[in-house]
Amino acid sequence: MALVRSGNKQKILEAGSQFNPVFDTEYKPGDTCKYEGIYKCTGCDKEVTIANGKTIPPQNHHQHSVSQGNIRWKLFVYAQ
Template sequence: MAKFKYSAHLKQSDVSAFDNGWLPGQSPPNSGIYRCKNCGDEIVVPRGTAIPTNHHEHIVLGPVIWQLLVFAQEHPK
């Protein structure tokens, strides 16, 4: 489970980006922390980078499906 110390730096949001499931090898549009929907493992995926295909696999729990848990917001320059 992701943890944080300073809640002033986090904001709850209901944007649809949190609803998608991503498979290993896919490149999600948001940099952030992704959580496996079936086992709870968490990984960091930078924007434009494919989710690792060799991170882990499940035998009994079902497929590895990653869901965005926290995304990094970039400010316009």
């Protein structure tokens, strides 16, 4: 069962589920995350799958323009 974030709302599309704060945690490059799943970069919407090890990709994973700001990852799909 995968939980999917709906747009910018902290809403999980699973019957009976409630607001889940795991989708609001931002991770910096190289951080260790708590959950396996698909993470999305808040600056450019690039997606990455985090599995074993649960380590967020390093700073050099991809490049941002100045307007995109720092690379920050947020959980997008939570693999349960």
